[in-house]
Amino acid sequence: MYAYDEIDRTLVNERVSEFRDQVKRRLSGELTEDEFKILRLQNGVYLQLHAYMFRVAIPYGTLATNQLRALAHVARKYDRGYGHFTTRQNIQFNWIKLAELPDALEDLAKVGIHAMQTSGNNMRNVTSDQWAGVAPGEIEDPRIWSELIRQHTTLHPEFSFLPRKFKIAITASDHDRAAIKIHDIGLRLIKNEKGETGFEVLVGGGLGRTPFIAKTIKHFVHGRDILSYIEAILRVYNQYGRRDNIYKARIKILVHELGIEKFSREVEEEWQHIRNSSLHIDDEVIEDIRSRFTYPPYEKLPHMPDELRQAAADPDFEAWRKNSVASHKNQGYAIVTISLKPIGAPPGDATAEQMDALADLADKYSFGEIRVGHEQNLALPHVAKRDLPALWKALDKLGLATPNVNLITDIIACPGLDYCSLANARSIPIAQELTRRFANHELANLIGRLHINISGCINACGHHHVGHIGILGVEKNGEEVYQITIGGRADENAALGNLIGPGVKFDEVADVVEDIVEAYLALRERPDELFMDTVKRLGVEPFKERVYATR
Amino acid sequence: MPLVNGGKIADDSFVKLAVDTPLPEGGDILVPAERFIGEADALLERAGKVGVIWPNNRDIAELVPYLGKIAVVALVFPTFRDGRAYSQARLLRERYNYRGELRATGQVLRDQFVFMLRAGFDSFDVKKQADAEAFMQTAKRYSVFYQPTGDGRITALHRRMQLRHSEGVGT
Ligand code: HEM
Ligand code: SF4
Secondary structure (H helix, E strand, C coil), X not given: CECCCHHHHHHHHHHHHHHHHHHHHHHCXXXXXXXXXXXXXXXXXXXXXXXXXXEEECHHHEEEHHHHHHHHHHHHHXXXXXXXXXXXXXXXXXXXXXXXXXXXXXXXXXXXXXXCCCCCCCECCXXXXXXXXXXXXXXXXXXXXXXXXHHHHCCCCCCCCCXXXXXXXXXXXXXXXXXXXXXXXXXXXXXXXXXXXXXXXXXXXXXXXXXXXXXXXXXXXXXHHXXXXXXXXXXXXHHHCCCCCHHHCCHHHHHHHHCHHHHHHHHHHHHHHHCCCCCCCCHHHHHHHHHCECCCXXXXXXXXXXXXXXXXXXXXXXXXXXXXXXXXXXXXXXXXXXXXXXXXXXXXXXXXXXXXXXXXXXXXXXXXXXXXXXXXXXXXXXXXXXXXXXXXXXXXXXXXXXXXXXXXXXXXXXXHXXXXXXXXXXXXXXHHHHHHHCCCHHHHHHHCCXXXXXXXXXXXXCCHHHCCEEEEEEEECCEEEEEEEECCECCCCCECCEEXXXXXXXXHHXXXXXXXXXXXXXXXXXXXXXXXXXXXXXXXXXXXXHHHCCC | CCEEECCEEECCCEEECCCCCCCCCCCEEEEEHHHXXXXXXXXXXXXXXXXXXXXCCCCHHHHHHXXXXXXXXXXXXXXXXXXXXHHHHHHHHHHCCCCCEEEEEECCCHHHHHHHHHHCCCEEECCCHHHHHCHHHHHCCXXXXXXXXXXXXXXXXXXXXHHHHHHHHCX
């Protein structure tokens, strides 16, 4: 865990008092809505279909139990008793009153959480691998660097009014759980030949109307240069990024229009000016941040404790264990993913009671730490294997032991028409219907790893472009129509999906997905050939034929 | 628009000239970039101070040869959402060592004062009277800063180091 110190807490408190003043001026009419809009967005407050929506940052996805309890408190006191975990390591509340927001922020500030820069045209909450610090084989804990960058980008005086929002993600593992290739800047922690820590820097990824996979701008930037390098990218973007058209304002468009070579020359030139400035980070600074991350006092535990061996006789436990428990870098421990995708429910929702209960479980079984991942699931990062059976029972009581992580019902979906004022179509009901169709665990297991991603409009909050099966709601002659893509992915081999054909109606979506899955099961060469591999081998055609032959 | 300079509401001695306004005999003038670049020598020879209004989409490096001779650089925020002038300001202060008055003009509101001060602005053509009056109070809103910029304020990272070292001495 990382502990905010007095300095961090002071800043968060000053931010709350500033926002309290801004809300007061808005409520008195001193600020126009136009002037207020950008100020509230910088504090995570959107005006939505029914009410204000409030988005709280969970930097690099790490939460302490008192923080999770504070989120539960906000859900209970200021909202309708639940919160929605999003694809960006944030949590959203949908029913907050503007006049109460400063109080909600103040309550969160007490435990060192805030909503700074979860929205607006600035540098957003830095995201990272939800398994950071515990994943076997990672270069080092990427959160040390995430925290360095979080601090540097918070209330940055030059980059708080960028052409558009700006997102940075960091991974330190070969398997990318942070989706760095669909971010404005993606950072992959690596070591050079000398054993020094640095980054491969990628730039210009993003989804939305014009999706792009990020390109490598530099193969190695030393850790001590990473702030100056990021600053150089941002300075070039701030000056040359388009502001005439919000659809063309993202850095991905600038990179695309200039070409990566020209763009990287601009960055390089800027970087040479500032590389040895006060942005140069000395080891002492990194060590200071590193020292404020604490790790649990792990015990020496057996690889296969008796408790686990005994529980293996229970097929329900085994189904869950195989699905939700991953290896930990320390022997005798495991990483447990908690599915927020129960059958028939909106993906990513958690009630205040669930959050409180999870906090208790994390205290009991995971050294007081919880993680949030971009798949809209949570994780307990340090569970002793001997505790797995007890944890499973407790989770099951809370409705949080659905064994579907990475399976077809582990769906990512944006709020769509149910909450979002920009939506063209419903997303949540589609997700709910699909989870019911594939509720049978044996079937889902037989299908294997398959990610469905759903967005209610072209903005792509549900990451539909990078779903193995992507579903995008659009509007056509006043009707909801869904375009289906296959073959997208958001990992280290990130790719955008391909459209399989004309859009289909709301009622047909689940049938079409069933057709695609049936086609896959018939076409795969071996039971362990994953959906993605079959699509890669055969392309869109056979799936298209199967879906449209009878329609 | 009230001018805030040195933290206080102040009179503006500068008269803004358009591209084609006849040059007044004396007095301080603020001239648009294109006119300044076109007639720099003539403008600088005349009695009275000269300032330049620089648009946010023109390379600030063009101004470098004149920086020692101009009294004011006024950068423009056509709307408060357009942050290009923040980069120009930092380049002027930190890269080109400009030490004269750096003025923020356009849609300058109180909620940007802290950012502007940190980017190196020291005078402000403020949009609303009430904002100008609230300047000092607003400017002091934050006591903690994470990033090093040319404004000389100590960053959180270095503040921590100081605290650590002073603890280490064992007081
Ligand atoms: C209900 C309120 C929401 C609104 C009004 C909203 C608005 C938007 C807009 C306008 C964009 C497009 C930005 C662009 O031009 O690239 C966008 C993209 C995005 N939003 Fe949301 N969103 C909402 C909810 C969510 C939720 C619930 C999530 C997560 C589950 C989310 C995560 C994202 C992500 C990941 C993108 C992709 C942007 C990219 O990388 O290109 N948003 N959102
Ligand atoms: S994808 Fe569209 S509908 Fe869905 S949350 Fe984002 S903006 Fe709203």
